[in-house]
Amino acid sequence: MRIASIDVEGVRRFGRVDGESFVPLAVGQDPLSLLDATVALQWDAPVPFSATGPLHPPLPVTSLRDFITFEQHTAGSLRAVTGKDEVPEAWFEAPAFYFTNPHAAIGSGQDVPMPPGSEVFDFELEVAVVIGRDGYNLSVEEAWEHIGGYTIFNDWSARDLQQREMRVGLGPAKGKDTATTIGPVIVTPDELAASRDGDRLSLDMEVSINGHRIGGDSLANMAWSFAELISYASRGTWVRRGDILGSGTSGGGCLAEFWGWSGAQVPTPLTVGDEVSMTVEGIGTVSNRIVAGPPMHEVPAARRVKWSQPPLP
Amino acid sequence: MRIASIDVEGVRRFGRVDGESFVPLAVGQDPLSLLDATVALQWDAPVPFSATGPLHPPLPVTSLRDFITFEQHTAGSLRAVTGKDEVPEAWFEAPAFYFTNPHAAIGSGQDVPMPPGSEVFDFELEVAVVIGRDGYNLSVEEAWEHIGGYTIFNDWSARDLQQREMRVGLGPAKGKDTATTIGPVIVTPDELAASRDGDRLSLDMEVSINGHRIGGDSLANMAWSFAELISYASRGTWVRRGDILGSGTSGGGCLAEFWGWSGAQVPTPLTVGDEVSMTVEGIGTVSNRIVAGPPMHEVPAARRVKWSQPPLP
Numbered sequence: 001m002r003i004a005s006i007d008v009e010g011v012r013r014f015g016r017v018d019g020e021s022f023v024p025l026a027v028g029q030d031p032l033s034l035l036d037a038t039v040a041l042q043w044d045a046p047v048p049f050s051a052t053g054p055l056h057p058p059l060p061v062t063s064l065r066d067f068i069t070f071e072q073h074t075a076g077s078l079r080a081v082t083g084k085d086e087v088p089e090a091w092f093e094a095p096a097f098y099f100t101n102p103h104a105a106i107g108s109g110q111d112v113p114m115p116p117g118s119e120v121f122d123f124e125l126e127v128a129v130v131i132g133r134d135g136y137n138l139s140v141e142e143a144w145e146h147i148g149g150y151t152i153f154n155d156w157s158a159r160d161l162q163q164r165e166m167r168v169g170l171g172p173a174k175g176k177d178t179a180t181t182i183g184p185v186i187v188t189p190d191e192l193a194a195s196r197d198g199d200r201l202s203l204d205m206e207v208s209i210n211g212h213r214i215g216g217d218s219l220a221n222m223a224w225s226f227a228e229l230i231s232y233a234s235r236g237t238w239v240r241r242g243d244i245l246g247s248g249t250s251g252g253g254c255l256a257e258f259w260g261w262s263g264a265q266v267p268t269p270l271t272v273g274d275e276v277s278m279t280v281e282g283i284g285t286v287s288n289r290i291v292a293g294p295p296m297h298e299v300p301a302a303r304r305v306k307w308s309q310p311p312l313p
Numbered sequence: 314m315r316i317a318s319i320d321v322e323g324v325r326r327f328g329r330v331d332g333e334s335f336v337p338l339a340v341g342q343d344p345l346s347l348l349d350a351t352v353a354l355q356w357d358a359p360v361p362f363s364a365t366g367p368l369h370p371p372l373p374v375t376s377l378r379d380f381i382t383f384e385q386h387t388a389g390s391l392r393a394v395t396g397k398d399e400v401p402e403a404w405f406e407a408p409a410f411y412f413t414n415p416h417a418a419i420g421s422g423q424d425v426p427m428p429p430g431s432e433v434f435d436f437e438l439e440v441a442v443v444i445g446r447d448g449y450n451l452s453v454e455e456a457w458e459h460i461g462g463y464t465i466f467n468d469w470s471a472r473d474l475q476q477r478e479m480r481v482g483l484g485p486a487k488g489k490d491t492a493t494t495i496g497p498v499i500v501t502p503d504e505l506a507a508s509r510d511g512d513r514l515s516l517d518m519e520v521s522i523n524g525h526r527i528g529g530d531s532l533a534n535m536a537w538s539f540a541e542l543i544s545y546a547s548r549g550t551w552v553r554r555g556d557i558l559g560s561g562t563s564g565g566g567c568l569a570e571f572w573g574w575s576g577a578q579v580p581t582p583l584t585v586g587d588e589v590s591m592t593v594e595g596i597g598t599v600s601n602r603i604v605a606g607p608p609m610h611e612v613p614a615a616r617r618v619k620w621s622q623p624p625l626p
Contacts, residue, residue: 063376063415068483072620090480092615098483099412102376103551115549116450137429139610166482167403170381170411177550214626223615232612236428237490238416252623261622297452299545302405302536307385309574310565313527 003034003149003186005056005107008047012056015043017185022049031059032242035132035148035186051284053109057182058151059130061105062242064180066126066155067097067229069222072251079260081163095224095232097245100155100176108184108286114272114293115178118158121270121290125207125253125278127219128153129226130186131243135234143230146239149188150201150226152278152286153246154181159256159269178293182244184284192282199225203281205250210275214267215252219280222247316347316462316499318369318420321360325369328356330498335362344372345555348445348461348499364597366422370495371464372443374418375555377493379439379468380410380542382535385564392573394476408537408545410558413468413489421497421599427585427606428491431471434583434603438520438566438591440532441466442539443499444556448547456543459552462501463514463539465591465599466559467494472569472582491606495557497597505595512538516594518563523588527580528565532593535560 002017008024014031015024025031026042033039068074071087079085090096106112114121132148155176162175195202197220206216224232229245239245251257259265270276270290277287315330321337327344328337338344339355346352381387384400392398403409419425427434445461468489475488508515510533519529537545542558552558564570572578583589583603590600 065486068481069615071615071618072623075620076622088480090477093477094487094612094614096478096481096483097486099414099486101412101550103553113549117548137607137610140612164403164406165409167401168381168409169479169482170409170485172483173378173410173412174407174545174548177548212626215623221618221620223618224612228612231610232487235430235487235490235610235612236426236606237414240416251620258623258625262625267626293549294450297450297544297548299407299453299537299541299548301407302382302384305384305534305536307388307534307564309389310385310528310571312571312575313525313580 001188002191003058004049004184005058006049014059017049018046020049021046034059035130035241051184053107053184055107055109055183057105057107058186059242061102061244062240064100064102064105064244065097065233066100066246066248067095068248069095069224070217070248070250071223073249073253073257076257076260077254080256085260095229097233098171100180104177104179105182106179106288108181108288110288111291112156112179112288113291115158115161116293116296118161119269120159122157122159122255123207123270123276124155124157124249125205126153126155126246126249127203127205127280128182128244128246129230131230131239131241134238134240136238137236138231138234140227140231143227146230147189147226148241149186150192150283151182151186152280152283154276154278154286154288155246155249156180157254181286181288183286187283195282199227205253205280207253207276207278217250217252219247221251314347314501315504316371317497318371319362327372330362331359333362334359347372348443348554364497366420366497368420368422368496370418370420371499372555374415374557375553377413377415377418377557378410378546379413379559379561380408381561382408382537383530383561383563384536386562386566386570389570389573390567393569398573408542410546411484413493417490417492418495419492419601421494421601423601424604425469425492425601426604428471428474429606429609431474432582433472435470435472435568436520436583436589437468437470437562438518439466439468439559439562440516440518440593441495441557441559442543444543444552444554447551447553449551450549451544451547453540453544456540456547459543460502460539461554462499463505463596464495464499465593465596467589467591467599467601468559468562469493470567494599494601496599500596508595512540518566518593520566520589520591530563530565532560534564
């Protein structure tokens, strides 16, 4: 099944895509039940579907985790920040991730506002796995049964804001707050069975700006499988139906990696009017155009207070 | 109003606390409407309320952001990690935060499982602000109108897991994944009006382990006001009704700060059986006991792939 969400007669609907038709789920059913093959679903009459959108994220967003699992991306992006492409040993030990803003999720064809205060704007080409049913502290083997689908994930990134956040050592948060594109559809695993290569998915990924190809990779180059990411995410806690876990940026999947290799901001950062398109084999294409952002409201610097080392308890 | 959530006849209910009674919101109303003074609410008959719980988080959790705004905590905790208590300039420039796991929220009286793989477990004493109505790109002045209430926030922390994550520079995520206590109630701003001191709330905060006081602070020592945190969080994006924003750990509000001052793990990290209690003036007390965690499922180290520097686009 290919799950999508569009406006039908002015109302946001969730449903499945059948060729050039969109079949809406009948009103009153939980859209997340589209991920549950055991639920008997009721459908409304099909309407025409345009893959170029505008689309909403295919399902309501519960939580977003984003990993970093492509070694080439990690090496190049670190080089852009530190001048060296040595990946720290901690990176290889376990699949690192952060939680990101669930309120910034958008679909293909929706506008991306420039983040206030940012002048170094970038994209990130990823594939995300969508959790199909709740799980707690799953083994890798168990985790496979909790995969509900796959989707394209563009983690829009304000590199200047992100870099300041990384000096404090939390997040990134404001560096990733303006938008995350999810779509165009969520594809259930059976549709990608022919692309399984062991525990990886061998899918071509590529990204272009204004129709000019920037780079790409194979999803098979992830340093961990999606089941391994889910097991790690669920260690000692819950993953819930509808949770989205990004693969991390592919090789050649963002401008910052190229800035690492070129030693300069070449290609130039994104600006208003640019359209970024990402295509992943078997899933489809997402495209978004950058528009001017809202005004910047100042927040003052820290107010200093007197403090002293407390007595030991 | 004091908002809480308890089980009544085996069903989780949301409602208000009146003295020693709990008045449940009638079934079928959105619990988040408890934050909206303009909605006429329907109530069911009161039942007895015990402040010692067990309680659920007072409202459904939409998203959790956690800041770091107490300079004393920042200096001491950095000293525990780096040996120096110099706070980086980036910390003073803007209020840093990260998103944390919405699925790990618990109430007072609920058990806290030890995180699998952690041996250095800690708490963090904070107060959180709860968003009362949706807002986009708010100024500091506008942000005041979006405050729905305040609650105690214990950001349970696996320091050993967190430290590895900070070497990669994302998160923390698994370092904060086992539990976040929210409660015992959410208090609407009118109830704390007498404690307003300019744009800060002058509330005493303290934490104890097994009845022995560890440390504490005044909430007035935040380097930014809650309105400033909301304005910053909403810059170029949404804050939504029910979103929770933690103040960051107060001075003397976690063990790691004392480890920084003492140069050793004194007091000792938390262990199974310990009960941590936090009291904040005007809000109440949350207490949780630590129990054994689930088994550790291994996830392998990164699978290395051949990669090479890509051609510039």
